[in-house]
Structure formats: structure tokens, C-alpha cells
Amino acid sequence: MNLSLWCLAFSPRSISISRSISCSNHVFSYSRRSGTRPRPRQLKASKSKSDDVSADLVIIGGGISGLSAAIEASSGGKAVNHDSSSVVLLESQPSPGGRVSSDIINGFIFDRGYAVFVENYPQSQRLLDYSLLELKKYDPGALIHQEQSNRNINGNDNGIKRQMARIADPLRQPLRIMDAITSTVGTPMDKLRLIPLFYKVKTNSVTQLFSNDKEQEISTLSCLKETYHFSDKMIQEFFEPFLTGIYFCPLQEQSSHMFHFVFKMFAEGAASLPTGGMQAVSNQLMDNAKGQGVDVKLSHAVKNIQCHEESNDNDSVSYRYTIDTEQGATIHCKSIICATEGVQAQKLLSKIKGLESLNNMEKQPQRSVGCMYYSFQTETPVKEPILILNGGGEGSGPALTVSFLHIINDSYAPKGSGLCSIAIPSKYMHKYKDQQKKLDMMVRDQLSDWWPDCSSEDIQHHWKLEKVYDIQQAQPGQFQGVQPANVHGGRDPSLFGEVSLPDGLFVCGDYMATATLNGAIESGLNAARCAVGYLEKVTVR
Numbered sequence: 001m002n003l004s005l006w007c008l009a010f011s012p013r014s015i016s017i018s019r020s021i022s023c024s025n026h027v028f029s030y031s032r033r034s035g036t037r038p039r040p041r042q043l044k045a046s047k048s049k050s051d052d053v054s055a056d057l058v059i060i061g062g063g064i065s066g067l068s069a070a071i072e073a074s075s076g077g078k079a080v081n082h083d084s085s086s087v088v089l090l091e092s093q094p095s096p097g098g099r100v101s102s103d104i105i106n107g108f109i110f111d112r113g114y115a116v117f118v119e120n121y122p123q124s125q126r127l128l129d130y131s132l133l134e135l136k137k138y139d140p141g142a143l144i145h146q147e148q149s150n151r152n153i154n155g156n157d158n159g160i161k162r163q164m165a166r167i168a169d170p171l172r173q174p175l176r177i178m179d180a181i182t183s184t185v186g187t188p189m190d191k192l193r194l195i196p197l198f199y200k201v202k203t204n205s206v207t208q209l210f211s212n213d214k215e216q217e218i219s220t221l222s223c224l225k226e227t228y229h230f231s232d233k234m235i236q237e238f239f240e241p242f243l244t245g246i247y248f249c250p251l252q253e254q255s256s257h258m259f260h261f262v263f264k265m266f267a268e269g270a271a272s273l274p275t276g277g278m279q280a281v282s283n284q285l286m287d288n289a290k291g292q293g294v295d296v297k298l299s300h301a302v303k304n305i306q307c308h309e310e311s312n313d314n315d316s317v318s319y320r321y322t323i324d325t326e327q328g329a330t331i332h333c334k335s336i337i338c339a340t341e342g343v344q345a346q347k348l349l350s351k352i353k354g355l356e357s358l359n360n361m362e363k364q365p366q367r368s369v370g371c372m373y374y375s376f377q378t379e380t381p382v383k384e385p386i387l388i389l390n391g392g393g394e395g396s397g398p399a400l401t402v403s404f405l406h407i408i409n410d411s412y413a414p415k416g417s418g419l420c421s422i423a424i425p426s427k428y429m430h431k432y433k434d435q436q437k438k439l440d441m442m443v444r445d446q447l448s449d450w451w452p453d454c455s456s457e458d459i460q461h462h463w464k465l466e467k468v469y470d471i472q473q474a475q476p477g478q479f480q481g482v483q484p485a486n487v488h489g490g491r492d493p494s495l496f497g498e499v500s501l502p503d504g505l506f507v508c509g510d511y512m513a514t515a516t517l518n519g520a521i522e523s524g525l526n527a528a529r530c531a532v533g534y535l536e537k538v539t540v541r
């Protein structure tokens, strides 16, 4: 099915979903058609103190999961009533989006870490209007910088042979079939080994990829070696930089389910960049939430949540929770969705009476990643919209993936300028934490080797290092650990780990589903449905 048909099939108007989400002891189940879904009843808001706000539902965190929860919970209609609102979203930062956000400086767009928009994510297709994002696509496949030891027929070492090779996707670019066959990436046998991999991801649904072989989740490295028998050369040159660039950790720490999922997404749809940067995705979600009456309060960091045993309100309506922000606001509400990063959620929730044990719960390992941006007015080394991977393996330099963003989407740089985004593995960010100049020189040297003919002089002397991001807690670990982010469909939003949360309190975030934008949306929708069900229940009594 081509992309436009996909979008049509999933357009919100044609959606009919039967969904049953289990929230701890209660199961809220409903069949919905767009426009008729249940929503929090429009309860009469009350004021306890003159400056206090009251709401049915407060969502803490305005990342993708929190914004998705806000849209789902408020989707029945407008909810604002003077100084109080049915759904309030509190975000600590001055702009929405959390990990999907961008800085715009002097006409350049710097996404906070290198990211792509994966068009085939089922949840993105449900919630976002792609036409407004004005997505500009990457070409399928990748260019790969290879480094091979160069021995002559007598076995004499002639140093390292460096070259740019192409890995093509003949399914999405049939005209590139010859490139696919003659590519020097991997070995000739690896091209045949791709066939069962493509067959698996094309013939299985996302759900099947996660559930068919539930017992057999193994590391991606084992999967590539033992299931598909790819050569070390193919793994080093293609799979390692490609997947490490997505999941920010070595292949042995990645899940085979997540590998199949992401490979399906890339094999069946485009990766692209939104006009206006990744921030455009978050802005669209925020605008949609606001349009449905959600009261979005930016620069509101929650510092404390209290859960009251009894109603603290003399109305018939029970405001079970009181939230205090760093900025001095107090909000009373009946239900909460905590949509912060997992580590923050654990900290915040452990302050609630009865949930102190969360503090001692083992923490899921977090992945981190760096990103460096260079601007230039000189010639762009690669003029096609394609991802470039470092296939040289460990020790071949800090640049893992390279992308000329202005070639993919010209909104990323002012006219006449170029913008190069380089993903840097965390081990380099860590090692050169206080030596940015050295890291900068290493990147320039590496890329000068990649493009010696036309650009090395430019890269060394005329490129300007604009920004460096060192992103801690970029993603929760997805393979092994106490709470791996590899759960398609999402975890029960009324539990944090094994711990039951008080009635009306729910959690969401990528750590509650899969460590992707798709997982963040999915978990947000799940939590909203549970909160809606809860609000329906407490309002009726």
C-alpha cells in the first residue's frame, strides 16, 4: 500500500477502533468511532482558594506522550470554564515537546539531538496531520563510509582504503536495483540474507512482530548473527551505525523485536524531516490540544503531588489530588497523568504518601547521545537527500551518522547556508566532556577523510561549529533491565513497575511502551483512556 493510501486508511475520520485497556483492577472498555468517544464529563469546577485552580484531569509533562494524552482526554469538545478547566497540562519548559523539540537560532533549526520523522508509525498517522508538517523525505537506503585494509596480491599492507558505498533499497527504489546488487557493503551472500529479513517484516504486522515470538526475544546482535547469518562486515558497515544511531546503544543491548519493528517502518515508509524542524510535530500536538480546550501551562514545573484520602472539597465532586508547582501555583484535581520521563516520574511519585517505596525501586538504564551541528556557506559534500553512516566500526571516529539537513528540508538553514548534523555516540561525549575543541577537531579530521577531494579544506577551515548537544536520558533501555521499553501496545498505566498507583493516578511515556515516538503516543492514549474511564466512574457516584 502506498503512503497516501496508508494515510487515508488511518485518517481520523475513518477510524473505528475497539480498544480495551486494563487499568489495574478495572477494565475500561469501549468501542469508538471518531466523534462519539467518551470523554471526561464537563464537571462543575470549583475554587478552594482564590488563586487555586481546579481541574478534572492534570497532565504533568508536555512531551509527545503528555500532549497525546491531552488530545485523547479532551477530544469530545471544549472544556474551558473561566479560570478552571477540565484538562490542564503542566510543562516545566517554556516550549512543548520534551525530547522532540528544536532550537531556532539565526535562521538555523537545531533539533535537540539528531532525529527523523518516521512516517509509517501507526500512532503518528492517527494523531498528526502530515500535510501540515510539510514533510521532506530522505531517499531510501544510505551512503556508507567504508574503511578496509588494503592489501595487494602479495599480502603487503597498502594502508587503509576509504570509500563511500551505497546501500540501496530495491523494494522502494526499483531503479537502484543494480546499486543494490553491486554494492560493496557487506558480502555478496549478505544480499541474499536480506531476503528473509525483508520477507519477515513485510509479511508480519507490527503486533505479530512483537508477539509471534514472545519467548524468543534476543539481542539484535544475536538476531543478526544467529537468525539471519549476516557477516561481521555487513553488521559493522550497515546495521551497527544505522541501529546505534536510532537506539543509542550497542547491538547487544538492543531488542530483536524493536529491530524488526524499526526495520519494518523503514522498509515500508519514508523517514523525513518536518518543515520547521521536529518542533513542528510537538507544536501541532499542542495546538490540537489547545484547540480542544486543554489549558496548556508552559514553564510550570511540578514539585509536589499530594493524594488525599478523602475529598478535600465540600462540593459533591472529589478533588483527590493537589499539585504544587515550582512557580507557586496550586491545582486541585480528580485525576493525574504523570507524563514525565520515567526517571522523573519515579522521583515525583515517590514523594506521594504510600508510594515512598518507588524511591528504592531499581532504575531502568538510560541511553544518552550527542549531536554536533556545523553551518557552512561552501559546497555541500553530498547533494542528495540521504543518510550517511560511518561504516568504519569502533575507533574510526566520533561521527556515527551524518546528515545535510538543508538538502533534506531547506527550512533548516537560511538561504545560501548549509547545516550538517552529526550524531555522536555517548562514549565520545563522555570521554571529551571537557574537551569540546578536541572533539571538534576529531570530527573535522574524520569528515575531511570522508570527502578529501572537494571539501576537506572547507570542512577544516570554513565550517562553523554552531551547537553541541549532550543528551542524557535520551531513551530508556529497551532490552533487559527492570522495565524495558519494548512493549508494543503499552503497559498498564495504573502501575509503576509492579507498584499499584492510587485510584485516578496514571503514568505514560515512552518507557511505558516502546522507546520511540510511536510508543510515546501509544502510552499517552492508553493513560488518557484510563483517566477518562476513571473520571466517568467518580462523576457518576
Ligand SMILES: Cc1cc2nc3c(=O)[nH]c(=O)nc-3n(C[C@H](O)[C@H](O)[C@H](O)COP(=O)(O)OP(=O)(O)OC[C@H]3O[C@@H](n4cnc5c(N)ncnc54)[C@H](O)[C@@H]3O)c2cc1C
Pocket (backbone or CB within 6 Å): 060, 061, 062, 063, 064, 065, 066, 090, 091, 092, 093, 096, 097, 098, 099, 100, 112, 113, 114, 115, 116, 117, 118, 300, 301, 302, 303, 339, 340, 341, 344, 348, 369, 471, 473, 474, 475, 508, 509, 510, 511, 514, 515, 516, 517, 518, 520
Ligand atoms: C536525540 C533523540 C533522537 C530521537 N530520535 C527519535 C527518532 O528518530 N524516532 C523516534 O521514534 N524516536 C526518537 N527519539 C525518542 C523519542 O523522542 C522519545 O521516545 C519521545 O519523544 C518520548 O516522549 P515522552 O513524552 O515519553 O517523554 P519526554 O519527551 O521526555 O517528555 C516528558 C516531558 O515532561 C516534562 N517534565 C519533566 N518533569 C516535569 C515536571 N516536574 N513538571 C512538569 N513537566 C515536567 C519534560 O520537560 C518533558 O517535556 C529520540 C530521542 C532523542 C533524545
